[in-house]
Amino acid sequence: MRPAYLLPLKGILERLDAGEVVIGDGGYVLQLERRGYVKAGHWTPEAAVEHPEAVRQLHREFLRAGADVMQTFTFYSCDDKLDISGNAPNITCQQINEVACDIAREVANEGGALVCAGVSQTGVYKDRSSESEVKAIVKKQLDVFLRKDVDFLIAEYFAHVEEAVWAVEVLVTSGKPVASTLCISPKGDIDRVCPAECAVRLVKAGAKIVGVNCHVDPTQCLNTVKQMKEGLDTAGLRAHLMIQPLGFHCPDCTSAGYIGLPEFPFALESRVVNRWDVHKYAREAYTAGIRYIGGCCGFEPYHIRALAEELAPERGFLPPASQKHGLWGSALEGSSKPYVKARASRSHWENLKPASGRPLCPSMSIPDA
Template identity: 35%
Template sequence: MSKQKDGLLERLNRGEDIIIAEGYVFEFERRGYLRAGAFVPEVVLEHPDLVKSLHEEFVHAGSDVVLAFQYYGHREKLRVIGREGDLEKLNETALRIARDVADKTGSLMAGNLCNSTIYQRDNPQSIKEAEQIFKEQVEWAVKGGADYIVAESFSELGEAMLALEAIKKYGKGLPAAVSFIPHEGKTTFDGVPFGEACRRLEEAGAAVVGLNCGRGPTIIMPIMKEIRKACKGPIMCVPVPYRCNDKYPIFQSFINDETGKRAFPEDLPAFTSSRTEIAQFAREAKALGIQYVGLCCGNASHYLRVLAEGYGRKPPASRFSPNMKDHFVFGDNENQKQYYSVDLKKTISNQ
């Protein structure tokens, strides 16, 4: 187990903010180490050095948490791609990498559960299988020395509760951060308003509750306001950095105007948020009292740095935050030589 003295609960109880980097699946897909579709984290087994490096990069950018790359690393997902035999090795490797980076950087380390992809509320067999998925990953997280467990991307309160119960039953007292993915409606798929659903998770023992994924920074905030009203304790918000709106409320719904086809996942770069939008989200989230904040699918270290700075942090990456006064065209640094930039400045300023 970790020797971390100040765990998740202690930090939250002191009123501290927790910044978490997520989005490992999409980042490795962009880099060519993970296949879109199944989105299984095979990179953990095939390139563990790259997983370690991305953990370090996110901490450098401001993350307080090293999230073990167990997302979609569960039994059902590995069965789909024919690698169920690698299930235990993948989870144990992901946790070992995360624990190592967390220990070296003084960060928290979290185990990770996500939607089982097989849960059906009226199907006892699917519920039994989903519970087994959660049990296995919780037990591996405990064995791997997690400081707490993230359970996320649930569409129904029933499945979120099932995951929370598994953490309580098999998690040896580890705190749980549990969140829903907000789809196009105002309720979970089993018809519970998100504020009420989060309150019920909170009352059932979750340390922090809220939303992750699905919606972008702007369109997720109205629901977060309802959650803030409904819940007494810490709440979380981990949106995707895409320009979701009333027409396209979730990032999977974007339509590429050039092709007329769904943009998810290949053409999503055309819909990414600006850093200014992430900075605005950070200000609004902090003002609302969101203690646990991060970015999900589509996240990258430059976004996370902006988020951290919006929460008043100065992570190591802030050393290299933009400083355009030194730019040879747009800057005004007196040390900058002007041999050839004068005409260029005139040209650009006339555009």
């Protein structure tokens, strides 16, 4: 029997309308910075052109871990952001976007995944007077995505719902399904527009999938999307829900998110969520009615594998990356050491309270203003 992940390709809305779980991929920018391909502070994606093999490999690892979507590595890939970075004077955003689409499609075709092309917040957004500038930037990106015939589009990582609405209004002119996720906390966007109202505005602009990504951890993201759902229900609007949180514990974040933590961006490892945290997050997201479930910065392939394993009963199959190690530590049953073998149980990992190993460190930080 052909594996479920290689069955004939269905569109994103077809999958979600049928109530299927869609597993997103994880974070690219931070992972590639750690591996030496992205410049910290600028976070622009010229690595797609400079080191396509690195981007391709990360896509492949997410696909093997169970991701149903390959999101193009086009974060911050607009002219104003690249100009500000000054990091790739001989590389244009058009080049980046074209190559990123090609890489994502190549890998997606290896496992029956969908390709999603993304736009994000611009550097020119100031107030309502910048609407035409923002829309022109998004339109330029969209033109490339349409030539590459991606499967659907996303406006992600917007801190102002107003700017996200403008992006959605441009993207929907393509006729392709449009998703939109905000990098906001349960308190709302930067202008203090509450999550419920944010969701309503995005759906009215034409987004078929709405939610949050980045900036805060799974718990805070879940709280935010639940508020979005309540807002849509109250308004009598229908949309699918999406969530892609940080792979870091940061309950001490302010509404500005993890970028305000003193550990950002070079000392976040002590906050990384483990795979059992991800199992819990996946189940809570599913129970809340969210069907597009993935991760953002800090989410590595093994985190996506944990998502796929937790939701395997609903999806009907396990990803290829699960073949080696078994579920809930069952691979440890073959250990020659009895105290390791004893950990080959779900109860051990579900009840674990992991230690940090840092006796002089506080459990929380004081975020910058």
